[in-house]
Every structure is written in structure tokens, then in C-alpha cells.
Amino acid sequence: MCRSIKTLRPPYAEQVTDDDVRAAALQYVRKISGFRAPAPHNAAAFDRAVEEVERATAALLDSLEVRGRSR
Template sequence: MCRSIKTLRPPYTEEATADDMRAAALQYVRKISGFRAPAAHNAVAFEAAVDAVEAATRALLDELVVRGATRG
């Protein structure tokens, strides 16, 4: 699933940017919804889902402790 989503934690990515997190969230929501771009009547729900997944991604990456990696 979502093969184009790249790993955002060290050592795979030294520093995940906001754009990286947004792109991953968008790809995930596209995959699970089945829509590349939602119809107007689904746009609010689609964008809210992308925002929620992006926030969850940021929270996860902020809390992960990766052995052997240094936090900056």
C-alpha cells in the first residue's frame, strides 16, 4: 500500500520537512479514499483528513526515538 510514500524517520530521511509530511498525508488519503482529487461535495472532508494525517505524522515523528540517531 502507498508504495510512493517514503520513510520519513532517520536514518532514511535526516530531517522530514513540512512538505514531506503533507505529501505523505495526501498520498495516504488519496489511497484510502480512492480519489486523486475529490469532488466539490467531498473536498472539505478530504482536506480535513489530509490535515489530520499530517498532524498525526508530525506527532509521531516528534515522539519517535530511533536508536543510534541523534536528535537535533
């Protein structure tokens, strides 16, 4: 996995912003696609993947329960 993606859940990160989630999603899609910036004919698929990973990441973080902490 890409080393520049940081952990986005407590206790590793207390204040996670939408920008943090977006940056992680973008980095993930870049890593698995092999593209830093896709060619114009792949841009829509790349952007759609980033949005889907962003939504899935936000849903995951919202549903995680960290023991000893309230949500």
C-alpha cells in the same frame, strides 16, 4: 500501502520538511479514499483528513526515538 510514500524517519531521511509530511498525508488519503481529487461535495472532508493525518504523522515523527541517535 501506497509505494510512493517514503519513510520519513532517520536513517532513511535526515531532513524531513513540512512539505514531505504533507505529501505523505495527501498520498495516504488519496489511497484510502480512492480519489485523486475529490468532488466539490467531498473536498472539505478530504482536506480535513489530510490535515489530521499530517498532524498525526508529525506527532509520530516527533515522538519516535531512533536508537543510537539523539533527537
